[in-house]
Amino acid sequence: MKKDNVFQAAMRVLKKNSQLRMGVILLIVLLCIAFFAPIIAPCDPYKLYDALVAGPGTPGHILGTDGLGRDVLSEIIYGTRTSLMIGVVAASISGILGTCIGGIAGFFGGKIDRLISEFMNFFLMTPSFFLILIIVALFGSNIMYIMIVIGLTSWTGNARLMRAQAISLKERTFVKSAQAMGESRFSIMFRHIIPNGIFPIIAQTTMNVSSAILSEAGLSFLGLGDPNVVSWGQIIYHGKQYMPKGWWISTFAGVAVVFTVLTFFLIGDGLNRVLSPKMDANN
Amino acid sequence: MKRYIGKRALSGLLVVLLSVCFNFTLIRLAPGDPIRIMAGTDNPNEEMIEALQQKYGLDKSIPEQFVMFLGNVAKGDLGYSYISDESVIKLIGEKIGPTLALSLTAVLLSVTIGTLIGIYAARKNGSKFDQFVCSISYVFDATPGFWLGLMMILIFASTLKWFPTSGMVNLRANYKGFAYFADVCRHLVLPITTMVLTQTPYYFRIARSSVLQVMSEDFITTFKATGMKESRIFNKYVLRNAILPTVTVLGMSLAFLLSGSVLIETVFAWPGMGRLMFSSISKRDYPVLTGIYLVTSVVICIAMILVDILYGFIDPRIRYD
Numbered sequence: 001m002k003k004d005n006v007f008q009a010a011m012r013v014l015k016k017n018s019q020l021r022m023g024v025i026l027l028i029v030l031l032c033i034a035f036f037a038p039i040i041a042p043c044d045p046y047k048l049y050d051a052l053v054a055g056p057g058t059p060g061h062i063l064g065t066d067g068l069g070r071d072v073l074s075e076i077i078y079g080t081r082t083s084l085m086i087g088v089v090a091a092s093i094s095g096i097l098g099t100c101i102g103g104i105a106g107f108f109g110g111k112i113d114r115l116i117s118e119f120m121n122f123f124l125m126t127p128s129f130f131l132i133l134i135i136v137a138l139f140g141s142n143i144m145y146i147m148i149v150i151g152l153t154s155w156t157g158n159a160r161l162m163r164a165q166a167i168s169l170k171e172r173t174f175v176k177s178a179q180a181m182g183e184s185r186f187s188i189m190f191r192h193i194i195p196n197g198i199f200p201i202i203a204q205t206t207m208n209v210s211s212a213i214l215s216e217a218g219l220s221f222l223g224l225g226d227p228n229v230v231s232w233g234q235i236i237y238h239g240k241q242y243m244p245k246g247w248w249i250s251t252f253a254g255v256a257v258v259f260t261v262l263t264f265f266l267i268g269d270g271l272n273r274v275l276s277p278k279m280d281a282n283n
Numbered sequence: 284m285k286r287y288i289g290k291r292a293l294s295g296l297l298v299v300l301l302s303v304c305f306n307f308t309l310i311r312l313a314p315g316d317p318i319r320i321m322a323g324t325d326n327p328n329e330e331m332i333e334a335l336q337q338k339y340g341l342d343k344s345i346p347e348q349f350v351m352f353l354g355n356v357a358k359g360d361l362g363y364s365y366i367s368d369e370s371v372i373k374l375i376g377e378k379i380g381p382t383l384a385l386s387l388t389a390v391l392l393s394v395t396i397g398t399l400i401g402i403y404a405a406r407k408n409g410s411k412f413d414q415f416v417c418s419i420s421y422v423f424d425a426t427p428g429f430w431l432g433l434m435m436i437l438i439f440a441s442t443l444k445w446f447p448t449s450g451m452v453n454l455r456a457n458y459k460g461f462a463y464f465a466d467v468c469r470h471l472v473l474p475i476t477t478m479v480l481t482q483t484p485y486y487f488r489i490a491r492s493s494v495l496q497v498m499s500e501d502f503i504t505t506f507k508a509t510g511m512k513e514s515r516i517f518n519k520y521v522l523r524n525a526i527l528p529t530v531t532v533l534g535m536s537l538a539f540l541l542s543g544s545v546l547i548e549t550v551f552a553w554p555g556m557g558r559l560m561f562s563s564i565s566k567r568d569y570p571v572l573t574g575i576y577l578v579t580s581v582v583i584c585i586a587m588i589l590v591d592i593l594y595g596f597i598d599p600r601i602r603y604d
């Protein structure tokens with residue numbers, strides 16, 4: 001096998017794995033849209049124009065305007081920022097939490113493991129959207145709050161993965177020798193167990209970005225979104241009142257959600273296939 | 284086996300108790316006061332607030348309220364709604380039927396369709412069909428159900444006028460007997476289609492990947508080497524081993540069925556548990572909310588035990604002691 005640098009290795013993986021390739025291309029497009037939103041967007045998403053519920057193709061408003069006269073295309077472009085931020089922050093919270101808790105449960109074992117496993121069962125038994133809904137509806141719908149709550153309710157999947165990884169890794173020779181050399185348990189966990197077992201969690205976290213975006217859209221659709229930011233769920237929620245005459249408001253925002261969620265699904269699934277080549281249909 | 288079930292039931296009971304306690308405390312700690320909504324005016328006078336608080340036991344501390352609640356549950360009483368004064372059991376009973384009609388049908392359809400397509404796609408792994416179905420499943424997986432529902436209403440109800448837009452029955456016509464059933468079915472078509480479209484990819488993916496997983500096991504390779512017929516290997520050995528993950532996931536979805544789908548029920552104005560829960564959240568109707576939570580968590584707990592028992596029948600390697 002030829003030795004090459006990280007970039008070439010990444011390109012080789014991308015060439016072989018069509019899901020990952022599609023996903024990465026879409027992600028680059030999304031990041032560009034989010035980053036250059038002020039340049040791309042034709043109008044200010046908060047500005048109220050005179051034309052209310054103007055159809056797509058109206059001069060100056062390619063995708064029309066909503067019920068308050070805001071430009072739908074600009075709203076969708078700015079919404080990319082909100083959705084990406086919610087997805088990434090919520091998934092990171094659940095990834096970090098899941099890795100630490102699962103790692104501790106798997107590596108330390110014994111009583112700690114039993115306690116944590118029972119705790120996870122408790123979380124597993126609560127429908128997470130139900131819990132998110134209750135918390136956001138009762139305590140308020142600040143965007144920070146939404147991100148934290150989504151993150152806090154979705155860590156169990158990561159914890160289970162990391163626990164399994166830790167249980168198998170702690171029997172390996174390099175961990176045993178680190179123990180023999182007198183390294184502390186926490187140091188072994190953070191320097192050996194977690195770095196070696198993190199890959200499945202990265203794939204899972206990418207998938208969690210999708211579900212976080214969907215959760216936020218669902219909350220906004222129920223009228224529980226943060227009213228101070230533009231988000232796709234809220235555009236759909238707003239557009240629902242103008243159905244069927246003002247169909248474009250909800251339709252295009254929904255397409256944006258599908259597009260973004262699809263991106264992260266493709267990347268997550270692509271990563272999974274790289275990690276377990278046995279399952280790969282492309283080979 | 285009996286001892287195992289007993290142990291599971293005990294730990295299940297404990298988890299239910301814990302989670303109801305958590306939920307009970309959480310909703311009572313939340314800002315917002317049901318008394319304000321019950322009083323019905325912006326500035327209720329002090330006596331009225333006190334009278335209402337005493338009537339519903341809200342003047343006591345949360346632990347005291349919880350003990351009272353548990354005592355009532357033991358007597359089979361889940362309390363009365365603050366808003367409509369109906370008993371919680373009756374309110375929930377009214378909504379269970381519609382929720383099951385919608386969600387149960389949708390889950391059963393999705394699991395059948397998804398699993399069948401998944402098995403077929405796995406057999407034809409890498410073919411045009413496989414690639415086509417896989418890419419479609421990605422798209423529907425990424426589609427928010429509530430938005431798909433809106434689009435369904437837009438296309439098939441508002442524009443084409445094939446199906447009614449929302450609700451469970453036509454309130455203007457007073458149908459009886461079979462006509463009533465037919466009317467409910469007509470109202471069910473769009474919500475069920477929406478749910479099936481968004482849930483099928485999930486079962487499809489699980490069935491496909493677990494069949495592929497089993498097909499790559501060593502014992503299957505051995506069978507192939509002995510020259511056993513491909514179809515016999517598949518039907519007798521692969522399927523039986525590959526069905527277990529589907530059973531797990533189906534058990535989980537059936538368990539969570541009762542809490543309903545808030546989003547789909549909201550889009551189609553379906554009178555189910557999801558909407559009951561949502562409206563009781565926004566009106567701070569504590570007894571209804573706690574009641575729903577208690578009922579669903581008991582059902583989830585029972586369903587999980589049943590799934591575990593079912594495993595033993597499907598896979599004789601699994602034994603409990």
